[in-house]
Amino acid sequence: MTLPEMKYPLSRDQLLDLYYFMKLTRELDEQLVRLFRQNKVVGGLYSSIGQEASAVGTAYTLEKRDWIAPMIRNVGGLLVKGFRPRDILMQYMARSGAPTGGKDGTSHFGDLQDRHVVSPISMLGDLIPVMTGVAMGGRYLGQKIVTMTWIGDGGTSTGAFHEGMNLAAAQHAPFVCVVENNQWAYSTPVARQVPLKNLADRARAYGIPGYVVDGNDVIAVYQATKEAVELARRGEGPVLVESKTMRMKGHAQHDPAGYVPPEMFEYWKARDPLALYEKWLTENKVWDKKAKDEIEARIERELKEDIEIAEASPLPNAEEAERGVYCEGCHTIEAHWERPIAEVQPPKASVQPVWTVPDFGALNNARGSAPAAAASAPDDGARAEAHSNSSAKSAPAGSGAPKRPARAEARPKGRR
Amino acid sequence: MTLPEMKYPLSRDQLLDLYYFMKLTRELDEQLVRLFRQNKVVGGLYSSIGQEASAVGTAYTLEKRDWIAPMIRNVGGLLVKGFRPRDILMQYMARSGAPTGGKDGTSHFGDLQDRHVVSPISMLGDLIPVMTGVAMGGRYLGQKIVTMTWIGDGGTSTGAFHEGMNLAAAQHAPFVCVVENNQWAYSTPVARQVPLKNLADRARAYGIPGYVVDGNDVIAVYQATKEAVELARRGEGPVLVESKTMRMKGHAQHDPAGYVPPEMFEYWKARDPLALYEKWLTENKVWDKKAKDEIEARIERELKEDIEIAEASPLPNAEEAERGVYCEGCHTIEAHWERPIAEVQPPKASVQPVWTVPDFGALNNARGSAPAAAASAPDDGARAEAHSNSSAKSAPAGSGAPKRPARAEARPKGRR
């Protein structure tokens, strides 16, 4: 067996791993629908059918130390990051054994210590500045991490998305934002959000790279996102990756999605990410029937076990409702330093607090010239001049802070 | 005298008008500083010295029926729209004769009935969705208006800016947003806001045109903005105009601006918009000394008179503090219709409530292709496909609603 050549190679085990996670996501989704119909799911049920390649292929590019925050359709990302189906099942079933113990539902949970997962909230866009902050914090601590989150096509219209991306760009934060363009925001088609062909163009407002990728092709998703992650880890700042895919169900179980043209579902059904990947694995002889059957048997076994565990978990005790509003000694809060602390303390930390503005912001057009329709594209030149947060002096070696000369940064000589 | 050729010609009177407004802005500014030093100004004093061409040249493109909302450095816009120096003086001096009677200060006032001016609030960015709404409302009422507001380089980082521009683009609202890039947001240089060479690139996130213009050249400002206004009025949607200029004072009177490199002030001082325009008027023989002197005498006279009026106006009565939280019959609220109302009432208004999504949002790349760094530029093609708010059926003739085929719009046949 020779695997197809890729810029970021994947081993056979990894290729099968991707399949495992995608298939597990799909099967878990379907089991949840079954449980929903049995009235065992509390509240709404959100499906990611059709988007498995997008969630799994992106999250799979990360290392253990890296951080994610999942949105509602990124159960695949949670699985890749080490959560188990039981966690998701118990969240949806509001059981005491769930990661939040029933305090919150769906994918609204996380793990700061081991898996480095931040819990989302319902308000779209809010995770973008938060994961920018996790990235900034990680760089300050010397951790060489990358952070990632996902946002829907609709979510890119929020103010929080803009402020977060903008801060990430201004800070050159090691952050990857995956825009999952699944064509719909609830009942609203993407063209109604903004007259753009590619949501990757949102990146142009921040002078950062924006990639477009076929979100139903898990290998393509992995390759594009891996490149973004590498860029971010090297300290070149945030990257936006638009993953084009399709939400194959309604917004949630209650929504029959009657507003979606039926032919649109047909079109995308022929591009089912699991079917496409199965075909790819077969055509490239990565697996045989036995390997496939093994994975599927494993998934069936694991899901069965986890559903049993979930169903056996009782609902929480009522008194729990009163607890936990404040942290009262239940958590020890400690930063995880991977650089010498002396670097961030005076006198080592000290700088000259002045700005330089090399070109004074001058317009390079001739006076009185006619307006050029649309300014120049954000190119490498623009990036090279972009401001960096860390002056050469205070930047920790290899901390991921950019090395390039900054446009407005501490000047060597003192002023004011 | 032959005037230089321009795409949007200006008569001699108009050219002198521009000078009048710019010079009046400058002189008013300086009088306010004098009054500030005499402790007659209440609260902070914000200067627009260096930015007169930007405020005046943009506002001057508008017609009487058009709407503006001024930011703090757009006193020039207020003057063009028909407010008098006394209004601004009394606002800053917190007098009972001020447009707000002392309830609010600075340029925080407006006039819905005659001058079509919306009062800003301090929170940056908030005017963008508001003026989008005024534009949408005007279109609905058949008024053929354009709305305009200004925002600083710093203000473009706010979520409100993003949500407002995005809605304007999605709605194809007849709205022009002038980004006054004066290099500084309080003490923060523009490169620290975002790593972009041109803030006009912000427009790319919305698939709308973004112009860059020399903000210290009033003719250039007028020409570029006029083009934007014409576009918007024709129903082609919003336009962003970046006006590159320089804030020649501190953020407000209390701020000595020690953080600005002194050479930067020197550089821009040589490009003073008033001096440049005086030179241009002379070189192009638009005026002679007499015309200039007349304008300046008029300004001196008017200012003297208005300062007297302002100083004579008493502070408001304390009881006024308790009044006006709610509108209790003090305003008659009436929409100004310029189209037949029947058009917006059933049965004429009725539509088929369905979406069409012609290309199903498909990615046109080959499967598994490598990610392209940055998506295609928002070109006319993208705009042509952009969604329009008004179906062909319900769009009022000539209301400014776009006529192009919409990407996701009401379909002729009924579904759901």
Next chain:
Amino acid sequence: MAPVTMVEAIREALDEEMQRDPSVVLIGEDIGVYGGAFKATEGLLAKYGWERVIDTPISETAIIGAAVGMSYQGLRPVAEMQFIDFIACCFNQMVNFVAKSHYRWGGPVPMVVRGPCGGGVHGGPFHSQNPEMWFVHTPGLKVVYPSTAYDAKGLLKSAIRDNNPVLCLEHKFLYRRVKEELPAEDYTVPIGKLAVRRPGRDLTIATYGAMTLHSLDAAEELAKEGIEAEVLDLRTLMPLDRQGIIDSVRKTNKLLVVHEDVRSGGIAGEIAATVNEQAFEDLDGPILRVTSLDTPVPFSPPLEERFLPQVADITRAARELARY
């Protein structure tokens, strides 16, 4: 006339007002083709077209901002929050632009913001909140919070016709659970007047929204024990019908406030302060309150049940007060 649910009553109000006044336009997320997450605007796009039923991007700040702008044009926009919890995303526009406009510079803002609030449907922390006090505490806004289909329709109509910004809170638990026949003819319910839902002499229960139903249930039980509770449905929270509350307290001499909103900083405090100021002498016992816990709204049913005030909590507090 067949009885209609609260959500149907709301749709009727919108429809009738749009028919009556072409200045009325709707704006919000998924309100057009889809008819709204709770179907409050179903059928209105088909009838009134794209210009009057405006589906927006996911941008609460832009929704409110655009509504303000339209209202400056003399229109009367009605903005929907898909869930009222998302009003936090446009809070600045609400409290700084909308609320202060008329006071600051005489720019009236005749707009309505409406949306589903409240718990009891396992919506979790972000789909169950009661945000009223943030806005009751913001001068310049009016806040209404109906408990019946009749009031929902009548208050919404009043809100649309009001020259001030009005926040209409609609309890989602009640959307399809209360049902009643409505008058065929046009009617409004005045903003700022409470309704006595049940007269009584032993104590006053002041409440609103879904808790009105709980309080009436409690009053029923209390009556069996010989305690006659007067149940006030506040209906409008700002302007609060202070006189109506005082009048009742003057009669019963005892006051229990019940609200679904969290305890600390809830409207019970404002009512307690008002009664202290205006009817202290009439009090024969402490003003008590039954409220939700001072926590976010938990998701799991047993937790949410503990979080929310229950009928038993009301009867217990009322008994204590009656015995006082």
Next chain:
Amino acid sequence: MAPVTMVEAIREALDEEMQRDPSVVLIGEDIGVYGGAFKATEGLLAKYGWERVIDTPISETAIIGAAVGMSYQGLRPVAEMQFIDFIACCFNQMVNFVAKSHYRWGGPVPMVVRGPCGGGVHGGPFHSQNPEMWFVHTPGLKVVYPSTAYDAKGLLKSAIRDNNPVLCLEHKFLYRRVKEELPAEDYTVPIGKLAVRRPGRDLTIATYGAMTLHSLDAAEELAKEGIEAEVLDLRTLMPLDRQGIIDSVRKTNKLLVVHEDVRSGGIAGEIAATVNEQAFEDLDGPILRVTSLDTPVPFSPPLEERFLPQVADITRAARELARY
């Protein structure tokens, strides 16, 4: 030790905490090179460098979001709002992300948000607000509001060391108007404990922030008339020192609440409700309040003076209550 102003005390707190704990970082607009609009962070960039004193774009939501993210990394970010009024622009992050994080999923958020609030300096409607009740009414947040330089420093230190999100409100009128000598050694002021600023037996005045000074002035005057007012400086608004208030009321039997915040929905209500519940029998008169008007903060000096509570308003209400 030379006496220091409140804003200097705040700067000292930040400096000492940054020196003590490298996990403490600052984030905000114009806080670095410029040293902050009120110079609360002056000199700290020079000392601690670009990584610890982070000048941001004008993006309050991003500031709070990034602070949350950093706090998830175990850092202790202190975010500055240039004026506290701008907290409305990140309200959603504050009440939905920050406040609910620990309860929902056990994600502690050890961060501080601080900024200048309050009126009296002709700042107008957007630079004078008192936003405390929006956050007191949001479970999961702590809110402190000092009136002295000593407390400003000690409470800010406690806030930074607290494992929960704390909002530190700093009255800009007091920034340079109060001055005192501070201890040379490290000290903190506990969150949740009021201070009795002046003991008295005839009535209790519960207040905080700039109104503490007004209340003390009023107490001075009242003393001349033989009325001994006990003045409580609440210092922390959430958690409120309910016991401290009750203890004082048990002694004086009368309570006047004074706050600069607007009247309806202000903390006076919460205090009135608490005292009703826990010390009704001890009351020999109605709980009264002196507050700002229910309006936005007007700009012009005579209007602002009418808007704000004045010493004479306090003495008048106190006299009435004392006579009761």
